Amino acid sequence: MHRREHIPRRAAHAAPERPLWEQWAAESAALPQGERLQKVLATRGWGSRRVCEELIASGRVTVNGDVAVLGRRVDTEHDRVEVDGVPIGVRPGLVYYLLNKPLGVVTTASDPQGRPTVVDLVPAEPRVYPVGRLDVNTSGLLLLTNDGALAQRLTHPSHGVEKEYLVEVAGGAVAQGKLRSLREGIELDDGMTAPAQVSQPTPGVLRITIHEGRNRQVRRMCEAIGHPVERLVRVRIGSLSDRSLKPGEWRELTPAELKALVEAAGSPVGS
Ligand code: URA
Numbered sequence: 684m685h686r687r688e689h690i691p692r693r694a695a696h697a698a699p700e701r702p703l704w705e706q707w708a709a710e711s712a713a714l715p716q717g718e719r720l721q722k723v724l725a726t727r728g729w730g731s732r733r734v735c736e737e738l739i740a741s742g743r744v745t746v747n748g749d750v751a752v753l754g755r756r757v758d759t760e761h762d763r764v765e766v767d768g769v770p771i772g773v774r775p776g777l778v779y780y781l782l783n784k785p786l787g788v789v790t791t792a793s794d795p796q797g798r799p800t801v802v803d804l805v806p807a808e809p810r811v812y813p814v815g816r817l818d819v820n821t822s823g824l825l826l827l828t829n830d831g832a833l834a835q836r837l838t839h840p841s842h843g844v845e846k847e848y849l850v851e852v853a854g855g856a857v858a859q860g861k862l863r864s865l866r867e868g869i870e871l872d873d874g875m876t877a878p879a880q881v882s883q884p885t886p887g888v889l890r891i892t893i894h895e896g897r898n899r900q901v902r903r904m905c906e907a908i909g910h911p912v913e914r915l916v917r918v919r920i921g922s923l924s925d926r927s928l929k930p931g932e933w934r935e936l937t938p939a940e941l942k943a944l945v946e947a948a949g950s951p952v953g954s
Contacts, residue, residue, distance in 0.1 A: 720756065721736045723764065782804055782933040783825075783932055786820055792812060822915075823917030824919065846894065846896070849914075857886075
């Protein structure tokens with residue numbers, strides 16, 4: 684007996700089936716795209732996968748402004764990924780060290796006289812350079828990095844971030860008129876200094892904040908008012924300070940510190 688095969692008939696108004704290649708394209712578009720966020724962070728130098736997972740889990744990572752969840756995938760070409768507000772692109776291979784420079788150490792990459800240099804005090808790889816300089820007989824905070832663009836902006840006179848110094852001067856208490864001169868500007872052999880913040884917490888000890896970076900500037904300013912410097916310590920660079928860092932010790936900047944520094948330097952890194 685002849686059996687009729689049952690062929691389902693399409694309802695009169697059903698949409699025509701999409702061609703196979705179109706279905707395939709739609710399915711692959713629905714597959715997860717991009718790389719896992721923790722892998723992206725780890726390859727950009729934010730720590731091991733585990734550390735990066737913790738960063739995400741603690742809510743410190745955002746993708747296009749939204750707090751990211753573990754397992755999130757990102758397309759680094761198009762998505763904006765930030766850790767504590769710092770774009771991740773800031774760090775591929777870049778390092779930022781805060782050093783408490785001891786006395787007797789020179790602020791150069793190598794010294795012809797063979798004296799110890801600031802780069803001897805931090806890891807040799809990747810190679811870093813000091814941002815600005817401190818005299819051999821000045822101690823205190825110094826930034827070292829291999830991020831040449833940021834270093835250039837930080838030292839550029841138009842952006843010059845604030846640098847704060849504690850200064851012990853010879854000659855005892857400094858008269859109010861001389862403090863005012865330091866604040867308003869002092870004539871040096873390379874021109875007038877810009878206005879500075881100056882206070883005298885105890886007689887003969889000054890707290891001076893400047894944003895220029897001229898050679899031996901604080902020493903020359905104090906000499907100009909007749910109070911040569913006896914001890915000079917840099918205690919702050921922009922918003923960076925750290926009283927727990929002993930002379931010769933260094934540490935990496937935190938993402939939040941880096942963000943503040945990048946903002947103080949004028950424009951975002953990489954732009
Ligand atoms: N001003 C100086 O005179 N010396 C330094 O090392 C830093 C600022």
